[in-house]
Amino acid sequence: MPKLPAPPVPQALKGPPPRPGEENGKQTPLDHAAEAGITVVDWVDERTSLTGAARWLMFRKVPKGTNWFYTLGSATLFAFLSQAVTGVFLAMYYRPDPSGGAYESIRYVTNDVFLGQFVRGMHKWGASVMVILVFLHMGRTFFFGAYKYPRELNWVIGVVLLILTLVMGFTGYLLPFDQRAYWATIVGVNINGTGPLIGPYLSDFLRGGSEFGATTLSRFYAIHMLLVPGAIIALIGAHLYLVTKLGTTAPPWQKADQAEALREEEI
């Protein structure tokens, strides 16, 4: 709310202004601490204008009728962050070594590391949770008509994010390197290969050669750990920017508020 201008009182009637910090008597250590915090924030804000950006991002108007379905995007973001954090811890133990080391390192995480089984379980089940949440979020957007003008580009980015999430699931499935992982990847790569003309090249790209070999696992590892997470983070940034810029939509059953007189006129 804009601040109203001070009333035009003559200078002589106003008396001297209070000295800084003396409005409420003596300063306590708490006041000093608060002032130090304000000083730090001011120092950063003067050089970056970050508080404006934070206000733009956090304090937005939302339409009437906004409900729990609107939190599915945030839930998906949380699932991704959870995957990122647990993934970092798994990466501390994982070895992309196809001649037994990969399986052994997963076995070590599962059986020997303190809470390793729990963190691996979070990553494994969280992957499914993330895919499910992405689809629910997509369904909400579709059924609420939130993909329409001017939000088409956000829908496109969201579809790319959906595909990247599935790529994460596909590449991550190979990493335990047990029988299930191996054969699922053979089948998955060959499904890619059934695309006409470019299919054979696509499966060569995925395997890193004509046969499943030593480089296949490290390729999947690099795609799973570096390539796709980077792309997902960048696209989530674009997705959130557009959400903030364009705002959210009201649910389709929400009627616009109308003045009684106008409604009379329309009848």
Add this chain to the structure above:
Amino acid sequence: MVGSANAAGAIATGAIVLPALGFAVGPIFKSTPVRWEAVGPEAMFSQENYIPVILTLNPTIGEAGKTTVYVRKFNPALDTDPYDKGTPYIAITSRCAHLGCPVRWVDAAERFICPCHGGVYDLLGRPVGGPPVRPLDRFYTRVNTAGDVELGPRFSVNSQLRRFSPRDPGEPLDGIGQYLYPSRPGAQKL
């Protein structure tokens, strides 16, 4: 100044793009070395039935690089197609031509059967049921001077058992299929 800045920019861009390009398209041009591996003495195999043998496709990745191959002696009564003339042994891969699951030879039914999606093949590896789009791939065979049967590179066949350079599972080779699914530049047919 502008010219040299542009040149420096081009070099920097190349330094990023070239490795990325190598990552993406390099594997297509990678050729696999021709390996011949002895799988057993001639006396091990018969004309009537398949004997499963273990073949190493890739020696660098341990157990994952091995595959099962079904080997049978050439039988003039069965192998009547013109393309197998002079082949000492018929070696049929266990990799399903649908999506690459491992098929097994079921003696009682005289069929190769795939557990994943129900592909069924006859004695010569030709599909007789389920989703497979072409017969099972085969391996070149020869007999070395010590009397052992050796298996060489893999090749694919169409429904007439005509030979093609190795294709991946799921890629048909009859009619327009051989053009829709081209062989990779590095692959060779012996």
